[in-house]
Amino acid sequence: MVLEQLGKPLQLRDLPTPVPGPGQLLVRVAACAVCRTDLHIVDGELPNPKLPLIPGHEIVGYVNEIGADVDNFSAGDRVGIPWLGWTDGECPYCRSHRENLCDFARFTGYTIDGGYAEFTIADARFCFRLPDEYDDISAAPLLCAGLLGYRSLKKAGDPLRLGIYGFGAAAHLIAQVARYEGRQVFAFTRPGDKAGQEFARKLGAVWADGSDQMPPEKLDAAIIFAPAGELVLIALRAVTKGGIVVCGGIHMSDIPSFPYADLWGERTICSVANLTREDGKEFLALAPRVPVQTQTQTFPLEEANTALDRLRSGQLEGAAVLLI
Ligand SMILES: [Zn+2]
Numbered sequence: 001m002v003l004e005q006l007g008k009p010l011q012l013r014d015l016p017t018p019v020p021g022p023g024q025l026l027v028r029v030a031a032c033a034v035c036r037t038d039l040h041i042v043d044g045e046l047p048n049p050k051l052p053l054i055p056g057h058e059i060v061g062y063v064n065e066i067g068a069d070v071d072n073f074s075a076g077d078r079v080g081i082p083w084l085g086w087t088d089g090e091c092p093y094c095r096s097h098r099e100n101l102c103d104f105a106r107f108t109g110y111t112i113d114g115g116y117a118e119f120t121i122a123d124a125r126f127c128f129r130l131p132d133e134y135d136d137i138s139a140a141p142l143l144c145a146g147l148l149g150y151r152s153l154k155k156a157g158d159p160l161r162l163g164i165y166g167f168g169a170a171a172h173l174i175a176q177v178a179r180y181e182g183r184q185v186f187a188f189t190r191p192g193d194k195a196g197q198e199f200a201r202k203l204g205a206v207w208a209d210g211s212d213q214m215p216p217e218k219l220d221a222a223i224i225f226a227p228a229g230e231l232v233l234i235a236l237r238a239v240t241k242g243g244i245v246v247c248g249g250i251h252m253s254d255i256p257s258f259p260y261a262d263l264w265g266e267r268t269i270c271s272v273a274n275l276t277r278e279d280g281k282e283f284l285a286l287a288p289r290v291p292v293q294t295q296t297q298t299f300p301l302e303e304a305n306t307a308l309d310r311l312r313s314g315q316l317e318g319a320a321v322l323l324i
């Protein structure tokens, strides 16, 4: 499925099968999860996507063909392809173990073609091996919702009481990890979303209510997955002194101005940008130990627009996965 014009539905196109260059894999896509970032890209909220573009960056597939100089995968291997598709390896960020901040990074399904397709090309150095405990469908959401959720959780430090604002794909995975680590999860959904709150409780949240409510006790940290800037202020008021508010999404509406008193007491606001391959390896090793259960709703590839619409209107429980 191809995005030809921002803000327009994806189009089904017959494209020639790409040929892997040196260091690349040609991967036959089995499943590709749908991420909120895909929606931001399609809606034109992220700057300068490749156009036309095949979206999708939570790809599970099988190596069909390897390019020259690939030594870490063979034909037939199952691979996971994440958001971070390429870095230069040379800039100050790459050289200080912060490749997620690389100035020249390329991103799957954004600046390079992704997985809403039968075949895709990926740089073998950025592909992951996936734990055998997960089938293709259940592994797909681990690759972004899980990975970025995990990086957000690491940024949150070592909180006992962790708030999560926006209980979608990333939250439902990372709440399980947080519980496994002995943390108490306080879930905040859209006000009135009783089903979402019930879902959060089922996943072990000690408390769940609308984001217009204050938690019964102060939080040590909060992660915001919903793309609404006003939640930053709400979360800041919910965290205790020294608390941290982590913005886990790639796009967020503007944060309204607020009194300095709300930040006072060494409270911190930070964002999470992309992922490193190290995050990926850590999380994919941890997930089967928790074990993180992914809740998915599948759609055939041709219904990618429907899946995106459901995500936009908040009608998904867990993660949408396209089956190829
Ligand atoms: Zn994503």
Ligand SMILES: [Zn+2]
Pocket: 087, 088, 089, 090, 091, 092, 093, 094, 095, 099, 101, 102, 103, 104, 105
């Ligand atoms: Zn770099």
